[in-house]
Amino acid sequence: MENIINIFVKSIFVDNMIFAYFLGMCSYLAVSKNVKTSMGLGLAVIFVLVITLPINYLLENYVLKEGALAWLSPNLASLDLSYLAFILFIAVIAAIVQLVEMAVEKFSPSLYASLGIFLPLIAVNCAIMGGSLFMQQRAFLNIGEATSYALGSGVGWLLAIVGLAAIREKMEYSNVPKGLRGLGIAFIVVALMGIAFLAFSGLKIG
């Protein structure tokens, strides 16, 4: 249990998807113009991560890893299917994103309209794929750890995007030099946020 909480806290602050690994930057910069929309996107990312990561965890451990198929028949114990990891992971992600898109369209048409192209693009959001690949790399012990890692990375991504969105809303009337308006100043803000997030690099929990 303690391990699960540690993984959760660490993946929010220490291994933040945005500020430690720079993953999911495209939608991060593009959809962070107002808090409500970015909150919606953040929640969608959390949702997709929390669904796909445990599924991919099961795939990895019971199908793909070397010897993972031993439960089917002892003859398959020497089989190593991990070269299929990329394509299977992305297939799972794409399928789940499709579901999310349909659900958002049904229940919140306004959010659907404001997210626009970025909702289907979650399918290729590096933070989601990155989550699955980090899961593979870190060899979590059980599905609980994998889920808590997924939730933590999602919450970290959400925190980062709503923080940036609130800053950009506040800067609406700032007299930013002409050449920097829009994306330019967003990059500078993100860089300064990254400096502040360094507070947690090397944090030791548990």
Added chain:
Amino acid sequence: MSKLRKLVDKIKPSFSPGGKFEKLHSTFDAFETFLFVPNTTSKSGTHIHDAVDSKRTMIVVVIALLPALLFGMYNVGYQHYLAIGQAAVGFLPMFWYGFLAVLPIIVVSYGVGLGIEFVGAQIRKEEVQEGFLVTGMLIPLIVPVDTPLWMIALATAFAVIFAKEVFGGTGMNIFNVALVTRAFLFFAYPQSMSGNQVWVRTKETFGLGGGTVVDGFSGATPLGQIGTSTLPQAQIVDTMGNPYSLMDTIIGLMPGSIGETSIIAIAIGAVILLITGVASWKIMFSVFAGGALMSIIFQNFGPDTAVANLPWMYHLTLGGFAFGAVFMATDPVTSARTETGKWIFGFLIGALAIIIRVLNPGYAEGMMLAILFMNIFAPLIDFYVVDANVKRRLKRVSNK
């Protein structure tokens, strides 16, 4: 005074549009409004009529910083003469030594920062804004005395350009400019900003105070000693190995950044800020409350390390905690602006600072990064406080 006014009026036409030095109008304007309260009012937008304009506000903060600065100068000299074994030289030589050591840092910080501000204002054809008066004073107070001047110049330039000018100047910055300077120094030149060698100047300054360092000298700050201690309880000692009491840490004759050591000097500044209403007492109070609460939690439930076992009073008196709480967290531009938001903002800064100190072995000092981190989320806190208010009132209306 009236002679000065006449002189200013006499040269004014040549700086006005159409005059000889038209291009330097904002520079002239800056000096004029620095000397005299302008008699013009805004023509558009919302404005409040008050005798205190932002220049006067900034001056109040600079005055509030003076006790910490003067004490810091004395402390620099005191630590120096203690380190070379001449602690008997008395107050004046110590202060004079510290004055000579700190003055170049102030000059560089103001020179670089104001230079960039003036150039920026000329380019944008705006009035020079006064925010740097405070920032320029804060920067020397939060760096170790042995920081090379070129580093301070570089970091100040970085912070003024990238944390302030590009955001539209004074009042528009998201991050505290002085803290960005400090963070830039800290991450770009860690060897000059941490460790045991930088906090006490042992060499001579302008030919003054030469001597060799005595045996047994260690320039570690109290928090540095606690952070590197492997025992569950750490004894904090001065550079000569004598233990510090709680009172010593309040008086502040100990190694550290120039202005951060003395709680008494900072408290005088805090009183000035609170009486004049420049700083928010809610933020100040909640930072201390958050810090105290978090250290008590760590003391009881935390890991068994020296820094977690440190009593909460020490956490508040050591390092940059008090200085940050009084002068940095309360910065009206970068802190939360809603009243409820101020409580949350302050409390989280205090708690975070202690969390970083205890759980992050890389940083003995947590205040700088805690405030920077909360600067990110101040707009978000405000957004949700306002949002909650809107929702509550809507509910009240729809219930009727």
